[in-house]
Amino acid sequence: MILPTLISLASFVQYISLSSAVGSLGINVASADLDGNCRTTEEWEEALTKASAFSSTIKTYAVSDCNMLENIAPALNSNGNMKVWLGIWEVDDTHYQEEKDALSTYLPSISKDYISGVSVGSEALYRGDLTPAALAAKISDIKSLLADITDKDGNSYSETMVGTVDSWNIWVNSTNSDVITAADYIMVNAFPFWQYQTASNQSHSLVDDVMQAIQTIQTVKGTDDFYIAIGETGSPTGGTALTEGQAPLTVANAEALFQEGICTLLGYGIDVNLFELQDEPTKPLATADDGTSSDVERHWGVYDSDYNLKYSLTCDY
Structure with missing residues (x-):
């Protein structure tokens, strides 16, 4: 799929009406x-x-930390409707083995349907945790591992992406082609906040960044028939700004980014995983590339700490 650049609202509404597929919304937990x-079952x-x-759909980060996979397994089975993107955290060899x-x-x-x-x-x-070659090798390693696992009904996980x-x-960056070649899919993270974008430019920045990434991935893969999704995006609704003029850390601004930027990506047929489900009041401070610290990571939930939804997650088109 060759994706268009950001277009006017009127043209976009017309585009959506002619589009055969709208992307799905997921959430990081x-x-x-x-x-x-640790979350209990x-x-x-x-x-x-x-x-x-x-x-x-939800998305997670590590299967052994906090007994995540052990604890979520009964919840997935009892729910029967939700699916999960599992994460493997490969910080060192010992932890990687625990994940496996x-x-x-x-x-x-x-x-396996979940x-x-x-x-x-x-x-x-x-972060520089792995070289492209090392990450590609681990992707291939997990593929081999899954080929030897069957689910509760005896079905193989070999086709799991x-x-x-x-x-x-x-x-x-074209130096990461080894990873793209090895992967069954790629997810792209993009946060206008961490690029110090203003309110008026945040949605344009988000869509442009994602389009650049998709174009490069498709070129390396040699096809546009390859699953690419947004792994994380969104905007904090509180905390400390990093620079003067940055988009305000408010619910209204987060909703604006959702409607103007994220809904644009969904309308183009791209699946988007929001960051994140609920505010995390005990989360450590985050550090930007320039060394600036902020408590914004505690305010990124679409739900507040009492599970009140902060704004509508239905696109207005």
């Missing part, structure tokens, strides 16, 4: 609860229920 403790059940108000062990132990208790795919690493290239998630500028 942390493995820790509001107090920083009951808390995962609640999270799945809250996410199901606007989505049929969790897959081998708990995937057999779940229907697993959208497995993401090896989350911004591992951006394995890919990775990274920042949009990493995919524009």
Whole structure:
């Protein structure tokens, strides 16, 4: 799919009316609860229920941390309608083996229909945790592991997609072609906040960044018939701004980014995973590339800490 650039609202509404497919909305969910403790199965059940108000898919980060896969397995089975993108956190060899062990132990208790795919690493290239060659090798390793696992009904996980998630500028960088070639899918993270965008430019920046990444990925892969989605995007609704003139950290601004930027991407047929389900009041401070610290990571939920939805997640087109 060759994607158009950002267009006027009137033209976009007409484009949507002629489009055969609109993207699906998903949501990132942390493995820790509001107090920083690991989510129990009951808390995962609640999270799945809250996410199901606007989505049929959640995305996670690590299967062994906080016993995530062990605890969510019964919740997925009892819910019966939600799917999950599983994350593999590859911070070191010991942890990576723990992640693989969790897959081998708990995937057999779940229907493969509830697993959208497995993401090896989350911004591992951006942080420099792995080289492109090393990440590509781990993607291939997880594919081999899944081929030897069957679900609770005896169906093989061999066809489960394995890919990775990274920042949009990493995919524009042509040095990461090994990863694109190895992956069954790629997810792109893009946050206007971390680029210090103004309110008037945040949606244009989001769409442009994503389009650049998609074009590069499609060129490397040699096809436009390849699954590319947004792994994380959204805007904080509170906390400390990083620079003067930056888009305000308000609910109204987050809703504006959703309607003007995220809904544009959905309208182009791109699946988008919002960051994130609920505010995390105990989350550590975040650090920007220039070393600036901010507490914004505690205010990125579409739900507040009491599970009140902050704004509508229905696109106005």
